[in-house]
Amino acid sequence: MIEHFLPAASSYAQDIDNLFTLIFTLVGFWLVLTEAVFIYLIVKFRKKDGQKAEYYTGEEKHLKRWITVPHFLVLICDIFILVGAVNVWYNVKQQLPEADEIVRVIGQQWAWTFVHAGPDGTIDTDDDIAIVDELHVKVGTTYHFKLEARDVLHSFSVPVFRLKQDAVPGRVITGWFKPTKVGEHDVQCAEICGIGHGLMAARIFIETPEEHAAWLAGQRPIALASANTPQRVED
Amino acid sequence: MRPIANTRSVTGIPTGRLAVWWIIVSEIVIFGGLLGSYVMYRLAHDSWANQAAHTNTMAGAFNTLVLLTSSLSAVLAHKAASEGDGKKAAKLLGATICGGAVFLTVKAFEWTHEISIGYTITSNTFWSFYYTAAGLHGLHVIAGMIIMGIVAKDAAKGRELHRVELIGLYWHFVDLVWIFLFPLLYIAK
Amino acid sequence: MAESVETQAAHHEDAHGHHGEMSFVSKYVFSTDHKVIAMQYLFTGMAMALIGGFMAYAFRMQLAFPGEAVPGYGIVSAANYNALVTNHGTIMIFWVAMPVLIAAFGNFLIPLMCGCDDMVFPKINRLSYQIFLLSAVVLISSFFVEGGGFGGAWTAYPPLSAKAEYSLTKLGSSIWLVAVALEFIAFLLGGINFVTTAMNSRAPGMKLYDIPIVVWMIVVASILFMVSVGPLIAGAFMLLFDQTLGTQFYDPDGAGDPLLWQHLFWFFGHPEVYVVLLPALGIVAEVITTFSRKKLFAYRTVLYTTFGTGVLSFTVWAHHQFVAGIDPRMANIFTLTTLLISVPIAELCFVYIATLFGGSIRLTTPMLWALAFIAEFLIGGVTGIFLGASGSDIYLHDTYFVLAHFHYTFYPIAIIGTFAGITYWYPKMFGRMLNETLGKIHFWGSVISFNVIFIPLFVLGIAGQHRRIFDYRNFPELALPQYQDLRILATFALLVMLAFQVVFLYNFFMSLFKGEKAGNNPWKANTLEWTVPSPPPHGNFAEMPTVYRGPYEYSTPGRDEDYWPQNVPN
Numbered sequence: 001m002i003e004h005f006l007p008a009a010s011s012y013a014q015d016i017d018n019l020f021t022l023i024f025t026l027v028g029f030w031l032v033l034t035e036a037v038f039i040y041l042i043v044k045f046r047k048k049d050g051q052k053a054e055y056y057t058g059e060e061k062h063l064k065r066w067i068t069v070p071h072f073l074v075l076i077c078d079i080f081i082l083v084g085a086v087n088v089w090y091n092v093k094q095q096l097p098e099a100d101e102i103v104r105v106i107g108q109q110w111a112w113t114f115v116h117a118g119p120d121g122t123i124d125t126d127d128d129i130a131i132v133d134e135l136h137v138k139v140g141t142t143y144h145f146k147l148e149a150r151d152v153l154h155s156f157s158v159p160v161f162r163l164k165q166d167a168v169p170g171r172v173i174t175g176w177f178k179p180t181k182v183g184e185h186d187v188q189c190a191e192i193c194g195i196g197h198g199l200m201a202a203r204i205f206i207e208t209p210e211e212h213a214a215w216l217a218g219q220r221p222i223a224l225a226s227a228n229t230p231q232r233v234e235d
Numbered sequence: 236m237r238p239i240a241n242t243r244s245v246t247g248i249p250t251g252r253l254a255v256w257w258i259i260v261s262e263i264v265i266f267g268g269l270l271g272s273y274v275m276y277r278l279a280h281d282s283w284a285n286q287a288a289h290t291n292t293m294a295g296a297f298n299t300l301v302l303l304t305s306s307l308s309a310v311l312a313h314k315a316a317s318e319g320d321g322k323k324a325a326k327l328l329g330a331t332i333c334g335g336a337v338f339l340t341v342k343a344f345e346w347t348h349e350i351s352i353g354y355t356i357t358s359n360t361f362w363s364f365y366y367t368a369a370g371l372h373g374l375h376v377i378a379g380m381i382i383m384g385i386v387a388k389d390a391a392k393g394r395e396l397h398r399v400e401l402i403g404l405y406w407h408f409v410d411l412v413w414i415f416l417f418p419l420l421y422i423a424k
Numbered sequence: 425m426a427e428s429v430e431t432q433a434a435h436h437e438d439a440h441g442h443h444g445e446m447s448f449v450s451k452y453v454f455s456t457d458h459k460v461i462a463m464q465y466l467f468t469g470m471a472m473a474l475i476g477g478f479m480a481y482a483f484r485m486q487l488a489f490p491g492e493a494v495p496g497y498g499i500v501s502a503a504n505y506n507a508l509v510t511n512h513g514t515i516m517i518f519w520v521a522m523p524v525l526i527a528a529f530g531n532f533l534i535p536l537m538c539g540c541d542d543m544v545f546p547k548i549n550r551l552s553y554q555i556f557l558l559s560a561v562v563l564i565s566s567f568f569v570e571g572g573g574f575g576g577a578w579t580a581y582p583p584l585s586a587k588a589e590y591s592l593t594k595l596g597s598s599i600w601l602v603a604v605a606l607e608f609i610a611f612l613l614g615g616i617n618f619v620t621t622a623m624n625s626r627a628p629g630m631k632l633y634d635i636p637i638v639v640w641m642i643v644v645a646s647i648l649f650m651v652s653v654g655p656l657i658a659g660a661f662m663l664l665f666d667q668t669l670g671t672q673f674y675d676p677d678g679a680g681d682p683l684l685w686q687h688l689f690w691f692f693g694h695p696e697v698y699v700v701l702l703p704a705l706g707i708v709a710e711v712i713t714t715f716s717r718k719k720l721f722a723y724r725t726v727l728y729t730t731f732g733t734g735v736l737s738f739t740v741w742a743h744h745q746f747v748a749g750i751d752p753r754m755a756n757i758f759t760l761t762t763l764l765i766s767v768p769i770a771e772l773c774f775v776y777i778a779t780l781f782g783g784s785i786r787l788t789t790p791m792l793w794a795l796a797f798i799a800e801f802l803i804g805g806v807t808g809i810f811l812g813a814s815g816s817d818i819y820l821h822d823t824y825f826v827l828a829h830f831h832y833t834f835y836p837i838a839i840i841g842t843f844a845g846i847t848y849w850y851p852k853m854f855g856r857m858l859n860e861t862l863g864k865i866h867f868w869g870s871v872i873s874f875n876v877i878f879i880p881l882f883v884l885g886i887a888g889q890h891r892r893i894f895d896y897r898n899f900p901e902l903a904l905p906q907y908q909d910l911r912i913l914a915t916f917a918l919l920v921m922l923a924f925q926v927v928f929l930y931n932f933f934m935s936l937f938k939g940e941k942a943g944n945n946p947w948k949a950n951t952l953e954w955t956v957p958s959p960p961p962h963g964n965f966a967e968m969p970t971v972y973r974g975p976y977e978y979s980t981p982g983r984d985e986d987y988w989p990q991n992v993p994n
Binding site: 238239240241243244245246248250253254257258260261262263264265266267268269271272275276279280283356357359360361363364367371 | 535540541542543544545546548612615616619620621623624625626630650651652653654655656657658659661662665669670671672673678679680681684688968
Binding site: 046053189 | 720722749764781900978980
């Protein structure tokens with residue numbers, strides 16, 4: 001469903017979309033059913049002249065069934081949703097697959113700084129490339145991102161990846177993604193971070209390995225990462 | 236003029252006591268939130284023990300005794316009030332107020348000393364908690380003393396004797412908060 | 425505007441000449457009468473709703489027509505936009521939903537429905553309102569200080585809210601925080617009366633299961649509020665010291681942790697949803713039983729379910745923080761509790777719907793509002809599942825999907841529920857009937873336009889649009905014309921909705937003078953407030969009532985009348 005609006009460009013994007021569809025189907029069913037019964041009752045039991053309403057306490061067994069049975073069915077649907085949600089959550093947030101490359105993501109008022117590994121493929125070396133508001137990644141590569149905030153809370157959100165993670169000052173939060181489709185997309189800040197929050201837009205460039213190599217070749221390495229990034233104890 | 240509503244007691248518990256319990260429970264959650272936060276932080280920062288070492292345990296222990304004694308006189312005041320002896324109740328409440336005053340005086344000396352040697356509310360988050368928690372408690376002591384003064388004044392004239400019990404309840408609560416503050420801020424080093 | 429309203433209400437009550445000997449000021453400004461205090465809360469809440477609505481107008485216009493001057497406001501800068509959305513949220517929850525649903529209805533209904541002459545502690549009641557009014561004035565003043573109003577969202581997450589160099593609203597942040605803290609204290613004081621009056625001062629014969637559901641709901645809501653707000657009050661002190669004294673409670677550069685505030689805030693913030701939901705559910709219970717002439721389906725189940733919801737509501741707070749940097753394993757526990765809480769809430773909805781079964785339904789204006797509450801709240805409830813499930817929340821967190829979801833809960837609560845209550849008890853409050861035709865025009869206009877506002881916002885949320893961004897032209901994927909059209913549609917629907925409120929205000933004030941006289945019991949309802957004159961005199965009951973039965977004995981077999989007031993012996 002989400003893909004109708006926005007491409008799914010990471011390895012887990014489809015899982016999140018499927019979970020969304022699962023929930024949509026289950027709760028949609030209940031919503032339509034409940035509203036239908038509701039409207040039916042309103043129409044059916046409109047006031048008729050000379051006819052009194054019936055008298056039920058709600059404790060009658062044959063009537064109370066109509067509450068207890070649906071409520072167990074809701075509980076069963078909840079279990080399906082719970083299993084789906086925990087499963088997706090575990091894969092996206094709890095377990096970290098081996099990283100092919102690491103990228104540092106630093107939020108500050110009001111820009112993103114992305115520190116890419118240079119041609120040597122490792123981070124925190126002299127050939128690192130740090131750029132503001134542009135993230136360049138290779139398709140099919142598993143990345144770990146190390147997320148930091150310099151001042152206030154920010155949130156690193158890449159809608160095409162279905163990825164979101166708050167950045168908290170004083171912590172380095174590690175997460176992962178694996179791009180699966182080439183393209184150029186928005187990166188948003190998803191946590192209000194002051195007056196310039198609405199200006200904190202960045203772009204992500206998902207490139208083929210060749211394009212990425214060509215881009216790398218055109219960049220001047222800045223020894224920013226090792227000089228400016230404080231090495232903090234990681235969570 | 237008291238509304239008729241105020242004269243009823245469906246549960247059998249006097250309404251005034253219910254109201255005081257309401258206030259006490261809402262205060263417990265306020266202090267609970269503050270002390271809960273402190274404990275979480277404290278567990279994450281072993282180094283705070285070095286800061287806590289600079290608190291004056293003797294002064295804290297003395298104050299604990301003072302407050303416990305003042306609670307005792309509040310109990311005796313309640314007893315006197317329930318026997319209808321307003322004058323005696325007022326005197327005992329006066330003793331409790333004196334206890335509060337001694338407590339605050341000791342506190343004032345402690346804080347003056349600590350601030351003079353450089354431990355202010357901003358010097359470290361331990362001290363931020365120390366001053367915030369003890370300060371909030373101190374405000375409750377002051378509020379309790381003022382209300383107790385009003386209650387004692389009425390009680391001396393034999394009026395509103397049921398309030399002696401209510402202010403006593405509140406005072407026990409203030410006392411109890413200190414019983415938690417003392418080990419958390421002074422003893423755990 | 426609150427002033428002029430009170431003047432008119434004053435004029436009206438004078439006609440009954442109950443306390444003509446008192447001066448205007450002592451009667452309507454410093455009164456300790458629960459009904460006057462209820463009206464003070466109601467009119468203050470309505471005035472604040474107009475302010476909050478105006479803020480919504482200003483920022484929705486900016487979103488539809490970015491960068492253009494908004495008629496009546498001017499250019500909405502990024503700082504203005506943040507301050508507007510922040511205070512819109514704060515006002516609508518703390519200064520509209522709470523004062524109207526809990527304080528206005530609680531004050532008006534609890535003594536009347538419990539059969540006593542006033543609250544137990546009228547002076548504390550008055551003090552509660554005065555602190556509340558002060559808090560409202562303090563909040564509004566924050567817009568006129570240097571730097572403008574606070575713009576760090578109603579959740580006020582530090583470090584943004586804690587340091588002036590980040591928020592750029594040094595005074596605004598502190599004034600906002602003080603206003604919120606004062607409001608909390610006002611409601612803690614108010615709660616004393618709601619709970620003690622309902623517990624201790626009920627009319628003889630009124631047993632626990634004879635108490636109208638709305639009274640139960642307000643009492644449970646007050647208790648939930650009291651238990652949940654304490655830690656946040658402590659947290660607010662800490663934040664205030666961070667702002668003003670330079671402590672580092674939430675500052676990672678010291679020993680602080682910004683996430684502590686989030687825990688304290690949401691430990692309060694989630695039960696707070698139920699704090700305002702429960703009174704609205706209570707109002708709906710009264711209205712649907714009266715207008716379907718039915719006994720409430722399974723009264724005790726409703727009560728126990730409410731208690732269960734209240735307890736569970738303390739265990740779900742971290743579902744607001746799945747991606748906030750908490751330990752990811754925690755998310756699984758909070759997903760479980762969040763899905764569990766959907767069960768009692770679904771059960772409550774089922775019970776209300778079941779009440780209609782076998783009824784004799786009259787679609788009066790209050791009944792339409794009550795039914796719309798159920799229909800719309802269901803949508804708000806089910807969309808919460810998407811957000812409570814950790815996996816899908818990764819994507820939807822902080823998008824417009826969240827915004828649309830909670831407006832689908834809060835609009836039914838604070839607007840639809842309130843209108844159900846106002847239109848239902850208006851005859852009792854003012855002695856005259858509202859105009860039904862105008863009432864229905866207002867109803868359909870408000871409810872249809874509400875859906876047209878927020879359904880497009882669900883779509884925008886699914887498309888990945890994040891909240892609190894003043895101009896989407898900076899994000900190429902969100903600046904697409906089809907999305908901008910949705911934004912414009914939502915804004916137009918808001919304008920329509922606001923326009924329909926004029927119908928309500930006209931109806932409200934015109935009916936004060938020209939409405940048909942109501943009589944004691946225009947709806948033929950059972951609860952005690954309908955046994956006294958409309959509006960009730962000072963002291964409420966000429967003779968203190970005795971209660972013989974529960975509040976929902978409608979269409980009882982063997983009786984000619986289809987209602988059976990609680991105070992009638994047989």
